[in-house]
Amino acid sequence: MTTHLESLREQDRYRFTLERDITLAHDVQEHLYPRSTPVLSGATVWGLTRPARIVSGDLYDFFSFSNSEVGLLCADVSGKGMSAALMMAHLQAVVHGRMLTVDQPSERPSPSSLVTMLNRDLRGRFGDNKYATMFYGEFDPGNRLLRYINAGHCRPIFISEVGEVTALPNGDLPIGLFIEATYQEFQLVLSRGSAIVVYSDGLVDAVNSEGEDFGEQRLVEYCRSLRKDATAQEICASLSQRITEWSAAVEQFDDTTILVLKVD
Numbered sequence: 001m002t003t004h005l006e007s008l009r010e011q012d013r014y015r016f017t018l019e020r021d022i023t024l025a026h027d028v029q030e031h032l033y034p035r036s037t038p039v040l041s042g043a044t045v046w047g048l049t050r051p052a053r054i055v056s057g058d059l060y061d062f063f064s065f066s067n068s069e070v071g072l073l074c075a076d077v078s079g080k081g082m083s084a085a086l087m088m089a090h091l092q093a094v095v096h097g098r099m100l101t102v103d104q105p106s107e108r109p110s111p112s113s114l115v116t117m118l119n120r121d122l123r124g125r126f127g128d129n130k131y132a133t134m135f136y137g138e139f140d141p142g143n144r145l146l147r148y149i150n151a152g153h154c155r156p157i158f159i160s161e162v163g164e165v166t167a168l169p170n171g172d173l174p175i176g177l178f179i180e181a182t183y184q185e186f187q188l189v190l191s192r193g194s195a196i197v198v199y200s201d202g203l204v205d206a207v208n209s210e211g212e213d214f215g216e217q218r219l220v221e222y223c224r225s226l227r228k229d230a231t232a233q234e235i236c237a238s239l240s241q242r243i244t245e246w247s248a249a250v251e252q253f254d255d256t257t258i259l260v261l262k263v264d
Contacts, residue, residue, distance in 0.1 A: 032059075032088075033060065033061070034061060042144075043232075044232040045062060045232050047062070047236065050255065051255050056084070057077040058075070069138050070138070072259060075088070075135070076200040080253075084255075091122065098117060112185045115136055123176050123178075131176035132151075132176055133151060133152040134149070134153055135156060146188045152174030152175075156168045157199075159195040159226070162228075192264060195263065200254075202254035219239075232261060
């Protein structure tokens with residue numbers, strides 16, 4: 001009996017240490033997400049993430065460039081939990097290393113060149129069959145041009161200035177799978193009042209108590225109901241609340257991230 005009690009106490013100590021370490025990992029990861037959003041002339045950006053577990057394999061980030069452009073990143077690494085969180089932190093560090101050491105706009109790699117480099121950086125870094133889906137875009141408030149790459153990520157949602165909603169075309173392969181993969185740049189001029197909604201698959205894969213996925217079609221329909229004067233922050237908050245209501249009382253199995261660009 002004494003031996004059994006000591007074994008239980010040892011298990012409790014181990015469980016306490018593990019829970020403490022995971023909580024610390026969560027606190028550290030929270031500081032990896034943007035602490036503020038770029039201030040743009042004529043546009044707003046916002047992002048949020050909700051982990052399915054304590055830590056997340058989703059990533060969003062913003063990059064403020066010297067010529068007033070902004071970079072927008074949303075990624076979802078394979079796997080869940082601590083391993084995915086470590087991959088997420090590595091991917092973010094590599095992106096920062098590629099982008100924020102550039103002083104002149106002319107030296108900055110194009111979106112397609114950046115994602116091609118990230119594909120090579122990630123290939124085999126965490127073993128075989130580890131990858132990330134990724135949206136990366138650059139928005140110029142001066143001409144309202146969005147240049148973006150979709151590397152196996154969910155189709156972004158475009159909300160026009162009159163409230164028409166469409167899912168943009170599918171993109172290329174996720175990064176980290178094939179060294180020879182190439183990435184096509186898409187371009188879109190955003191009118192005043194329009195918005196782009198980028199999200200991870202945890203949003204459309206969220207299930208309700210009946211086992212139904214939220215799905216892309218419901219997302220499109222919900223975006224049609226949004227106020228036309230809603231800011232990026234308000235769109236993020238509204239979508240997050242809708243998903244919370246949809247999946248109430250159901251344990252979710254995937255991280256959820258939303259990133260929005262709204263042109264004023």
